[in-house]
Amino acid sequence: MPAIVYQTNKKTGVTYAYESISYWDKDKRQSRAKRKCIGRLDPQTQEVVPTRKKAQDIAGEKIKRGPVPITRTARSFYGATHLFDRIGEDTGVTEDLKTCFPESYRQILSIAYYLILEDRNPLSRFSRWAAIHRHPHGAVISSPRSSELFASITEEARQRFFRLQGKRRVEREYLAYDSTSVSSYSECLRQVRYGNSKNHELLEQINLAVLFGQESRLPFYYRKLAGNIPDVKTLRKVLADMNTLGYEKINVVMDRGFFSAASINDLYRHHITFLIAARLSLKLVQTHLESVRDQMRNWTHYDQDYQLYAYSLPITWSYVQDRPYRGDTLNADRRMYLHLYYSPDRALEDEKAFNSRLANLQAELESDQRHPDHEKQYAQYFEMKTTPVRGMKIIAKEETIAEAKRNYGYFALLSNEIKDPIEALSTYRNKDLVEKAFENLKERLNLRRLSVSSEQSLDGKLFVQFIALIFLSYISRKMQENKLFKDYTLQEVLDELDRIECFEVPGKKLQLGETTKHQMDLYAKLGATPPPSLQ
Template sequence: MGKRVIEIKAKNGTVYLYEDESYWDREKGYSTHKRTCIGKKGADGEAIYNTYYRNREKMHQLAAEVKKPNEVSNTTFVGETMILDKVTRDTGVSRVLTESFGENDARKIIALSYYQICRGKALSNAEDWLEQRGLGNMGLSSQRVSELLERLKQDKVNTFFQLWAGEHAEKGSQLFDLTSVSTYGKRNPYAEYGYNRDRENLEQINLALLTSCGSGLPMWYQVLPGSMSDKVILDQVLSMMKKMEVPRFTFVGDRGFYSDYNLELLSREGYKFTIPVPSNVAWQKKLIAEHRDTLVRPGNLIEQNGSIMYGKTIYKTTPAHGRTWYHLYFDPARKDKIIASFMQKLRALKDELEADKLVESHRTMYERYFIVKETPVRGRSVNYNDEAMQEFINSDSCYWVLISTSAKTAVQALEQYRERNGVELYFDDEKNLLDLRRLKNHSEQTIKGKIFVTFISLIILARLRKMVGQIDKKKRKHWSEQDMLRKVETYARVHFEGKYKDVYSTPTAAQRLVFDLLEIPYTFKGKERTSGREL
């Protein structure tokens, strides 16, 4: 079984590092562990390896340098890295990483990000995949990966954030959201029980993410205690933005961030905002009641992406926020679907009542929406409660309000808020595609390092997704960015010993289409091509 490095604190306060190897003891008949001391942690938290470990690693290095038997050629799969290299150059993230962490660690972070994007598996398994893609010279074994994650200290991460946000943050809108990430780790001080958005009975950490509306690139994130709610996080986030000298922006959040305190804090600190109002807020109910009869009008019609809704703007000047726009919306298509589903449900409930096959969980709806009478002659009669049904139809469902100190029209506010779909997709990437669904690492620093590598992956993936999204769906055969990466996975470069030029595998029609659409040069029939043309 594999080895892992653990920390054990001695009585004198020294933290020793041990290699812990689990193995099956045949004589004893159970699994046990073998631990070998390899060093300790210094005052600065960096590892100080002992003579045994240094000599052993030197022997491994010398063994690796022993000349291998002569091989005629070496084959490297380059299709995925050709795409990701282009995207990485386009974002400029590699240069900012180099300034923050140094060239060596920057290259390793990028390599692990490529592995996450293409495979989405544990970083400790990256070594073989990287070697097959020509990135094996970095020596990213499982233990080296752990050591790299330990080196990604918060001070260096903050340096990266300041440089990155300084180059890419805009004075326009920034999308902000919060998600929870479950963890099995027991030594992470951020792991606490709280509102779990995945409904898992596990300790969690909260992860806040800030994304630029203009570029679609993630700008910044912060790991927060798992018990911290949306409403108390904003103060800390704005404090960090001020320290990193990020320009003021329009804050676009979800209903969880709505509170008088949060809105007043944003205005007081000089930020504009666009936030939906929760349905249980009293003044929103009053606003809907005042304007719903005049909302469905030709002048309020909004057509976007094949859907139709109505939007109306009410302007007010408030002491707390100054000029404020209240945007009231109604979605008729969604309302029709809800009513149709409700009617189907009532018809099924009526059948249950008439057949006297009652379901206990439906009792409340029986009592509210039906009038049931029992007579000796006619037996049971079941009728709908028209008044209760009409009350449901006339309810405020599918009406909602966006409050904004930035967007002056209902269309502008709606476009701002719909950009949030991209942030939610990033969180899906983090927790599913990029193997952050359940953090199993025990070390706080290792978890933080892994999240930072994932953040870099999100930057690259966000730019690739935008590039692919700008291509006509029919031209790209409705392929997603992940589909394109899979299509080119087998495109390879063959390097022969001696003075021969590298030879590339013959690209398939699908691979040529992907390279052409993304304007990536490739070799076909011995000649280099780009966008279907010879260079």
């Protein structure tokens, strides 16, 4: 009787089942065994799931090495999915997925392709899309099967994918770090909590933090967080994750929501290069701003490209580190650069908005239609006096209003490496790509609302949407580099390529339909070689 032997692949963490048959080797005069892989062990049910090859053997099909022969006659759309295939090769996403998910990487890619092309459509429509498109999996993935796929994506495999992707570019660029909130109606997800919603919605939510390469303009890491965790609390965990993943020489860019003394100390302690926005109200910033306020608005500090004044000065950060292993606290000075900016246009916009708000507040007071949420602002900017003759009189607190306007147009950045203020500003403004990525996640990739009912399905679906985001970000970068957004939207470019058909005939090579010079030009500008028959 053959025995069943189980063996775990150390690289992927997948346990395979082998049929072991013992026999007597006459030449070596010893008992030996032949093993044949019959499937993988399902971690949930502990049942053996037949491998694709085994399933075909059972069906009586002859297995051949090399390209899978065409066995059907079909006509399908291929131009856009071919573009995605080339992007997967160029970014290493396909190779890394195959390494981490050898059994399911084709399904992951197919769903990612669908999410990109079918703007905002639910996964329930995947079967319709798959029937008319050539894609990696090559077959329909029903809703139950997609749920099973999401649940099968393990944390270990995801982390390995992040390591592989990060090593391709993490040490060569600054990383933009930011977070967003995703609302949910689900009562089954543990991390769904009420928090400071960035969508301004009165729903429970989870938070999603993403690291984005500023040179590659591609995301390579994300974390799911409880909805009630503020931004400033997330940085320490991200730094720990970077250490676990083996990343070194990290450079991060963050907005002021992540600023705190503890965060800056952690960045110094981990020897991480950083650029972070700072509030003007910080004593560290205000002290230095007052000393150079007039000087920094000299013509020599004006930059025509950004149309603002920029000024930098070296300052000292008072570094603090608790050392439990020594039972003491280390206090030391660390080098830092403060970059100060004044934008006349921004000052004008801020003052217009402030004046409009003051006018509304005064109108509410004069009409006696006070809003409960505005009581603090009434008291801050206005004084109300009542006289027997004139009744209620509203008097503006001019000194307070002037003080509020004093810092309009100014903003500040802090860095422990970048000395030049314009270089710092350019690096920081590239962080806008994260906001665009969040918009793609929520709108185009249908992440505005969570529509899963289990933690495993949520984790797996987020990962597949993240894969789709890498492809979208790559296309957006190429379109920006070649100024395609002047004439097209991203959807128009994808639709143009999606018109290209392919024709499958048994025993024949894949045949491609007619193409236009315009489509060939789009392939070139998107950095992709066209299908062989189109070259």
